[in-house]
Amino acid sequence: MADWCCFVGFDYHDCFVQVCILDEAGEVLGNQRVANDMSSILEYVDNTRDGRIIRGAAVETCCGASHFAEQLRNHDWPVELAHAGICSKMKQSPDKSDLADAHLLADLCRVGYLPRVWLPPAEIRDLRRLGRYRQQLVEQRRDVKLRMRAMLREERIAAPREVGNVWTKAWLIWLKSTESLNGHSRWVMDQHLADLERLVAKVREVERRMEEATTDDPVVQKLRETKGVGLVTAVVMRAEIGSFDRFACGKQLARYCAVTPKNASSGKRQADGGLVRAGNLTLRTMLIEAAHRLARFQPTWKQMKEGLKQRGKPGSVAAATVANRWIRKLFWEMRQVEQQSQVA
Structure with missing residues (x-):
């Protein structure tokens, strides 16, 4: 029967998930907070839907939502990720609650207005994490370089012309051996130099992993x-x-x-x-x-x-x-x- 189906909305949180189930007419079959455990969620939905076919399910994009949606798809659920910003603009009330958010997602699935977001496969999410980790290292390296140059400007220290451009091997050798820095300033600069060497090595290590991970891509x-x-x-x-x-x-x-x-x-x-x-x-x-x-x-x-x-x-x-x-x-x-x- 066409009306013997239901739609499910999930408001995802680390410790629990708000689950709302609507029938074809939009009547609420259940809207309850369930422990963030797949077996508990599946058990609650199965007991509440009363044999109805799940025509659609949605969860807003957030930290952990992609893995959660992938687990549901492994159980043959027609689940989609929803754009959190657009869903927020489609609400009829400025008030916010977990119950209302889950109901909105289920209702958007029911009427076909869900703003869908692509769910990347696990291998793409894994590759993203590698690329973003490299970006974090590059930003840390930039910050260390900025602090080092700021310290030299504050002490009014400039490298001799024969040393060449900054960040070259010759310039770094001069910076390690210059006697213009004394006391705590010398110690702090040595710490920055050690951090810079460590970050450069980490960036190269990440790039080696990138090379290995995409050889057959x-x-x-x-x-x-x-x-x-x-x-x-x-x-x-x-x-x-x-x-x-x-x-x-x-x-x-x-x-x-x-x-x-x-x-x-x-x-x-x-x-x-x-x-x-x-x-x-x-x-x-x-x-x-x-x-x-x-x-x-x-x-x-x-x-x-x-x-x-x-x-x-x-x-x-x-x-x-x-x-x-x-x-x-x-x-x-x-x-x-x-x-x-x-x-x-």
Whole structure:
């Protein structure tokens, strides 16, 4: 029977899960807090749905939600991740409670208005963690370098001209041996130098793991064939984008990567508002950095960037434009690579 079905909404928390079950007409069959244990959740739903078929289930994106949804899918549940920000805007009341949140998710499943979010496979989530850990190490390395330069400026210490540029081997050797720093300042600088060496070694270790993890990945290998795209860029794109096939077109992918210009027009006023703020900012940074390299190595992108600058566009705008056009072009190429790898 068409009406003998139900819809389930989960408001996920570390220690418990609020579970709401609605029938086809929207009547509440149950809305209860259950221990965050898969057997307890399945038992409660089975006892409450009274034999009804589960037509849809949803859980908002949050820490732990992806693993939770994957476990439900392993039990053949039609569960989807929901966009937490959009769900919040669709509420009819400013009041918030676990009971209301779970009910909203179940009701959105019932009426077909659930703002779905792609659930990445476990291997993609694992690769994301590796890429983001490297980013954390790079940020720590940058902070250490900033503190070291700040200390030298405060003490008005400058390296001799023959030492060369900062952060070269010769410059670091000079910094370790200079007698301009004394007392506690010398000790603190030595600690910073030790931290810098440790972080550099950790970054290299992560990059070795990236190389090993993606040796047989056709998407990463295809990306690395592009002149100007290295290991880190290819791995981060693979991890953060996941599957190119989940996007309908290149414009959707560009917007997800946050390299799409924002339209700020109103009435007779036509204006742009820079790049969209919603999107994956890690990908935006990576793509704009890649765009600068592409404009150096590939004539097509070099010509585009120079043409934009000749028309008076700033270099940052030109780089963002190259990033936008490149990722849109790349979308169709990588879809073919994914389809060929699936057939193989």
